[in-house]
Amino acid sequence: MSKPVTLTFTFPHKLGAAEVRRRLDLHTAWAFEQFAKERITIEADEWFGKRRAFLAHGYGMTAGAAIQVADDALHFEALVPEVVGPFAPLIEVIGWQYARKLFDEEGAAR
Template sequence: MSKPVTLTLTVPHALGAAELRRRLDLHTAWAFEQFAKERITIEADEWFGKRRAFSASGHGLRAGAAIQVGDDELHVEAIVPGVVAKFSPVFEVIGRHYARRLLSEEGAAL
């Protein structure tokens, strides 16, 4: 089996840490539902300061991720199986798409 690979994504924002965290909390349930439809189980830790960790398992694979909320940027770090890492350009495009939606007016409410 190939070694795990760390993928990172940093997205600037002007919302402030409290508002970004509020939006992340608001949209977490929706994201978990989408993963569940694909038979992927997500477990989330509680917030520890401005950081929240996640683990995911499905289709025989496990991955972990953490988000760090800053006053002017969102940082996401994921550790994925090496076999999945070849799709990292796709993950980045999808991650930036959802980050833009989260940071837009659309992301202010469900």
């Protein structure tokens, strides 16, 4: 059995936790649709305070992720199969780019 790999990043923001959560909620359905196109199913827990967890199933693998929202930062952590480990730097860059778009002034309207 392979050992899972943990991916983490923290993205600072100045929006406040409530606004970040609102924007995340707006984009969740779109993101799930994109995953579904790739035959990846997502199970999402409801928000528990400022934390939301996800499980993704696809291509015979399962990954888990959690988002923690603070007033000044968003923290993302994922536990992915070892086979995904070599792509960790790319996943982090994509996460940063997506967060930057989500948290810019126009992110509220997207």
